[in-house]
Structures are given as structure tokens and as C-alpha cells.
Amino acid sequence: MSDDYNLRGKVAVVGVGETTYYKHGQSADPEFVLVLKAILAACADAGLNPKDIDGFCSYSNDRNDPPRLANALGIPELRYSNMQWTSGGGGAAAAVQNAAGAIVAGSADVVVAYRGLAQGQFGRFGRSGGSRPVSGAAAYTLPYGMMSAAQMYAMRTTRFMHEHGVGRDAMRSIAMACYHHAQNNPRAVMHGRTLDEETYDSSRWITEPYRLFDCCLENDGAAAIIVTRADRAKDLAKPPALLLAAQQSGGHRSGATAENTTDYVTSSFKPAVKYLYKQAGITAADVDVVQSYENFTGGVVMSLIEHGLCTYENADEVLTFDNLRADGGTLPLNTSGGNLAECYMHGLGLQVEAVRQIRGESSNQVANAKVALANAGPMVPVASTAIYGTQEALG
Amino acid sequence: MSRATNEPHLPGLRQPAPSNDGLDAPFWEGTRAHELRVQHCTACGVHQWGPEWMCHECNSMSLDWVTVDPVGKIYSWQRPHHPVHSALTDRGPYIIVLVELPHASNIRMVGNLLGDPMQEIEIGASVSVVFEDREGDPDFTLVQWEVA
Numbered sequence: 155m156s157d158d159y160n161l162r163g164k165v166a167v168v169g170v171g172e173t174t175y176y177k178h179g180q181s182a183d184p185e186f187v188l189v190l191k192a193i194l195a196a197c198a199d200a201g202l203n204p205k206d207i208d209g210f211c212s213y214s215n216d217r218n219d220p221p222r223l224a225n226a227l228g229i230p231e232l233r234y235s236n237m238q239w240t241s242g243g244g245g246a247a248a249a250v251q252n253a254a255g256a257i258v259a260g261s262a263d264v265v266v267a268y269r270g271l272a273q274g275q276f277g278r279f280g281r282s283g284g285s286r287p288v289s290g291a292a293a294y295t296l297p298y299g300m301m302s303a304a305q306m307y308a309m310r311t312t313r314f315m316h317e318h319g320v321g322r323d324a325m326r327s328i329a330m331a332c333y334h335h336a337q338n339n340p341r342a343v344m345h346g347r348t349l350d351e352e353t354y355d356s357s358r359w360i361t362e363p364y365r366l367f368d369c370c371l372e373n374d375g376a377a378a379i380i381v382t383r384a385d386r387a388k389d390l391a392k393p394p395a396l397l398l399a400a401q402q403s404g405g406h407r408s409g410a411t412a413e414n415t416t417d418y419v420t421s422s423f424k425p426a427v428k429y430l431y432k433q434a435g436i437t438a439a440d441v442d443v444v445q446s447y448e449n450f451t452g453g454v455v456m457s458l459i460e461h462g463l464c465t466y467e468n469a470d471e472v473l474t475f476d477n478l479r480a481d482g483g484t485l486p487l488n489t490s491g492g493n494l495a496e497c498y499m500h501g502l503g504l505q506v507e508a509v510r511q512i513r514g515e516s517s518n519q520v521a522n523a524k525v526a527l528a529n530a531g532p533m534v535p536v537a538s539t540a541i542y543g544t545q546e547a548l549g
Numbered sequence: 550m551s552r553a554t555n556e557p558h559l560p561g562l563r564q565p566a567p568s569n570d571g572l573d574a575p576f577w578e579g580t581r582a583h584e585l586r587v588q589h590c591t592a593c594g595v596h597q598w599g600p601e602w603m604c605h606e607c608n609s610m611s612l613d614w615v616t617v618d619p620v621g622k623i624y625s626w627q628r629p630h631h632p633v634h635s636a637l638t639d640r641g642p643y644i645i646v647l648v649e650l651p652h653a654s655n656i657r658m659v660g661n662l663l664g665d666p667m668q669e670i671e672i673g674a675s676v677s678v679v680f681e682d683r684e685g686d687p688d689f690t691l692v693q694w695e696v697a
Contacts, residue, residue, distance in 0.1 A: 289565065361631065412657065
């Protein structure tokens, strides 16, 4: 990867903002208001005027479009707007990547990556309904009772466990680590709700092989991340979290319908990781803390393997509760509580938490964290992943 | 190799309709005739599922539909317990299987595994098609599976 064509260290996250995170359907604010509040909070965090924003990036067909946001905020020059296509939250790191790309290209100076969800206003992910006929890809699954996200990604995990003989213990440890971290995080929806081994093991099946605690939450709220040039970042309110690398990928025919993607047992990160560490100029061993998107715990196991943080052979030994804890673990994971226990903001909260770790502001701070990895959307057709670092990590 | 039934396995879910661009109409016409028809490239011979306007292997747009043996092997499975649709509320667990068709370029199809919903499921097991004829608007036929 040529230095001329590498965004490494050229841009930084300078502001992060989140609304209160609510259980699904419990936000009194409409979704658009939640997004505006998150953007204002991110600007305040950065010490920037909201009118400094000149670009917007989102994903997953976010309903709150840049022209309306720019109008509401009174943005004088809307220079850049961007939508990443994927399903689920696979675009959370990609939205930051696209913001960074716009800045490096000179298309904009201050870009906000954002996501808002109000499931009371717009309907739940985990619930299907209706009686109208379905056609196309949905016609090959929905009449057979395969329609929710858990159902769309369960069979990959079954096959993964079958091919590699790993998974259940690691899945339990991942869920327990998320809940453990949420207990120190007052923003977390599951703050005050602990999870032990027995509770996990006796929890009901959603769809085998996923138990209740293998599945992400559904929430209302919004999050926003402000990205700008690294040289400008130095003068702002908070220490910059430099973007060392960001990639997105789907493998061969990852978008094939009816589960016909060529490499079925994958979190979709294999092509992205080929470029990720090379771009960042580091190896997997340099990563101090990991935020790995949990739509379902089985996808996290695959993601960590594909990111080189453990192997198919040692996953069950490495991915233990003790190793995944911020307080003393060798591979601290999802230190905010993540999508399982902090909030399911389609994964943007995991990017925010990676920034907090680089700043030293996490409620489960990993001592001396210099490199934080945050990925998004395992198993979806296009997943994305990013590495943030301190000035020291940049070298 | 296959059989047909009039007994609905998961009644009340949304029924399939051919896509409005005509792409998969031959598949749904085939199931009504109790035949499993899938896309096939006339240039390179690969089978393709789900259907697309182009062969993913050689990029030819010359695709036809062929009837394949209605059998396969279980590639993966899941057993939903939590009802996500009102029609499933009192249904109890059911089984979704992903079936690989080794004789048709290893394409995979999604369906239900009929029989005891709590049966042990073996990856690699041979299964055969049960065409499930359903009343609807219009009538339609689903492709279900049972252990062969």
C-alpha cells in the first residue's frame, strides 16, 4: 500500500456524541431529533460549532438525510453526503472510513458520521409482520419462517460450529464480558443487570444455536462521530483519535440470495483484514482493545478469528471471560457493554467506545491503550472495520 | 424422489410471489408443476440460485431453467423457538434447513425440515423435496424437505 494512497494518520475523530440510550420504543423524541441531539453533543465534545460541519456520512439506509440535517442545523455549505449500502449495521466503520476519504480527497473538512434509530416510531427489527405477498430474495426465506436478523445469521453459526468444533463456550464468554463491562457504564441500557454462566445457560432459545443472551438489544437513540484533518484536530478540545486504517469488505458473492454466498462460514472480514493491518502499519498483536460488533455472539467469534486476534484452533482457550475483561484481560472486548449490553445503535456506539479508549475516557479503561480496533456487521454482505490510535501509535 | 402435500407447515406467513421483473417466474411455475427448476448457464453450464440476470461464473446473459433432481444434503440448520410473526405465536419450534444440491453446482436452498420439530438434525443427511401446495391469491407451492 503506497503512502500516497493511504489515509493513515491523516484524519482524526475529534468529537463523539450520543443521546440517552433507550429500550426500543421508549424515546419520547422522534428519530430526527435524536440524530440532531447526537450531532450537537459531538460538536460540543469537539469544541466545534455545528455550522463548521460540511459533510455527512451514514449507512444502513438511515432515514435522516443530509439535506434535511443540513437545513435544520443551518449548515452554510453542504459539500459532501454519502450513504454506504449494506444490511444491518455493517457500515458503522465504513461511515467513518467514507468521512475520512472525503477529507483526504479535499471534498470536505468536517464530516459527521451518524446513525439514529427510533423503533417505536418506525417498527422493530426483531419482529416481522404483514400479509402481503413477498417477492425476490425474501420469497425464498420468509414463507419458511426465516425473517428476523437472528434467523438470517443463525445457520452460519451452526455451520461454523460444525466445521471448526468451537463456539459455545466462547459465545458465553463474549456475552458475559459485555454485561460485565456494562455494569461500570452508566449509559448502558443493561447497567445494573448482571449475567452469570447459569443465567446464560438457562436462557431461552431464540433460534438454536442462539440463546437470548447471544442476541443484540433493540434500542432507540442516536450517535455521531466528527472527523476532521489531523492537523486541525490538534487545536480542538479533546485528544484526537487518529484513524490508522479503515476498510470494508464482502467476499465472493457475499450478496447472493438464499444463503448462496461462496464462503458461507465467514464474518465477511477476510478481504478487509488483508488490507487493514498493512494500512495501519501494525499487526494484530499491537491491538490493545477490541470493539467487535455483536449482532450475535457467534459472529464475534468468527470476526476475532478473521482479524487474527485468535485462531480456529485456540478460540475456545483465548476467548474466555477472564481474557475478555478490561480489568486484567489479555484481549479486552466491548468495553462499553457493546450491542449486547450498552445499546444497539447499529454499531456506531462501538466506534465511539474505541475513541474513548484512545482518549483514556472509557468507563472500563484499558491501561495505556494506544491502538483500538472497532469492527461492524459480521456476516452481513458488506462488513467494515477500523483501527484508531494515539499520536504515539502513529509513530 | 419427491412427494406432495396439502398440509400447510407454517400457515399465515406472507406468501411468495414472482418478482415483477419476471426473473424467477419459471421457478414458481415449476413448483406448481412439482418440479424443482433452477437457473442454468447455457454458456458454461453452471447452476445458479438465487436467480440473477447474469451468470456469476462467466458473465453470460444466456441463462435458461433446468429441472434438477429434488434431493440434497443438509448443509446447515436452525430451530426457531421465539415467534417473530403473529402467525407463529402458538406454533412452537420449527426447523429451517439449508440444503445443498451437489448435483447442481452445490447451490443451496432454504426450506423447512418436516417431521418432529424436536428431531436431531444431522449435517450431511440426505433429504428430498416435499412440494407443499397451498391455497392463496394465487395458489402457490413451497419447496419443503424431509429426511430421505
